[in-house]
Amino acid sequence: xxxxxxxxxxxxxxxxxxxxxxxxxxxxxxxxxxxxxxxxxxxxxxxxxxxxxxxxxxxxxxxxxxxxxxxxxxxxxxxxxxxxxxxxxxxxxxxxxxxxxxxxxxxxxxxxxxxxxxxxxxxxxxxxxxxxxxxxxxxxxxxxxxxxxxxxxxxxxxxxxxxxxxxxxxxxxxxxxxxxxxxxxxxxxxxxxxxxxxxxxxxxxxxxxxxxxxxxxxxxxxxxxxxxxxxxxxxxxxxxxxxxxxxxxxxxxxxxxxxxxxxxxxxxxxxxxxxxxxxxxxxxxxxxxxxxxxxxxxxxxxxxxxxxxxxxxxxxxxx
Numbered sequence: 001x002x003x004x005x006x007x008x009x010x011x012x013x014x015x016x017x018x019x020x021x022x023x024x025x026x027x028x029x030x031x032x033x034x035x036x037x038x039x040x041x042x043x044x045x046x047x048x049x050x051x052x053x054x055x056x057x058x059x060x061x062x063x064x065x066x067x068x069x070x071x072x073x074x075x076x077x078x079x080x081x082x083x084x085x086x087x088x089x090x091x092x093x094x095x096x097x098x099x100x101x102x103x104x105x106x107x108x109x110x111x112x113x114x115x116x117x118x119x120x121x122x123x124x125x126x127x128x129x130x131x132x133x134x135x136x137x138x139x140x141x142x143x144x145x146x147x148x149x150x151x152x153x154x155x156x157x158x159x160x161x162x163x164x165x166x167x168x169x170x171x172x173x174x175x176x177x178x179x180x181x182x183x184x185x186x187x188x189x190x191x192x193x194x195x196x197x198x199x200x201x202x203x204x205x206x207x208x209x210x211x212x213x214x215x216x217x218x219x220x221x222x223x224x225x226x227x228x229x230x231x232x233x234x235x236x237x238x239x240x241x242x243x244x245x246x247x248x249x250x251x252x253x254x255x256x257x258x259x260x261x262x263x264x265x266x267x268x269x270x271x272x273x274x275x276x277x278x279x280x281x282x283x284x285x286x287x288x289x290x291x292x293x294x295x296x297x298x299x300x301x302x303x304x305x306x307x308x309x310x311x312x313x314x315x316x317x318x319x
């Protein structure tokens with residue numbers, strides 16, 4: 001389904017929002033190196049459960065476009081008498097491609113691209129994430145509509161978060177959230193049609209975590225130490241962003257950076273929300289004090305760059 005955008009003047013608030021979103025490209029990157037999404041697959045406690053794992057494996061060429069190849073692994077744990085066991089399934093790879101603010105995915109049966117995530121959409125905009133490949137009527141009467149747009153700092157840098165309302169048969173069904181870089185925060189990797197396409201909504205999915213070489217993110221605090229059902233896919237390794245902290249937040253004139261492991265030839269860089277470098281200071285050792293007294297109150301992004309050029313972020317706020 002093509003994106004449906006009503007014709008309307010652009011509010012001043014959206015112009016400001018666009019400026020806020022002009023952060024370094026890495027903050028908005030889709031399928032960063034090592035990107036992995038894990039979803040818990042709910043089930044009957046007397047029967048079993050399982051999980052889905054999606055992993056960015058590399059790039060590929062599809063329909064003349066360079067796309068991202070994402071492997072899809074499923075593990076089902078059955079505890080029902082006579083069927084006990086752990087069953088692994090490798091599904092066909094998914095392929096996505098991006099353009100500014102939009103992630104498309106390839107529908108191999110239909111040999112076409114469709115919108116998976118429309119991160120740049122505004123309230124009132126709507127799209128259908130390939131539901132018509134399951135049942136033709138999903139295309140006409142089933143869609144996702146943007147209810148609100150927020151800026152979220154959950155992964156340490158500002159990303160766009162959209163609250164969506166799903167509609168089935170023209171009637172409102174449920175809510176879900178999608179985030180830049182993260183993708184679907186509720187439901188499965190590919191949002192399922194509402195219940196009236198029943199065979200595609202039987203399994204309850206719960207997003208557990210996302211990780212890549214820079215970020216480790218989970219929306220559920222109780223899953224900080226394990227992103228999996230205890231008998232499913234292995235736990236992903238913690239990302240480097242867990243290894244350092246900044247305090248106080250908010251700060252007045254100065255703040256301190258503390259690293260869990262001593263740094264050598266590292267660098268701390270303070271950026272505004274447009275990605276402009278404001279401060280840069282060498283970081284050698286485990287603690288660094290930075291003076292930002294000359295800066296205006298507001299939100300900033302603090303970047304730790306190691307000797308290999310790898311970097312991670314923290315959000316800081318000046319009062």
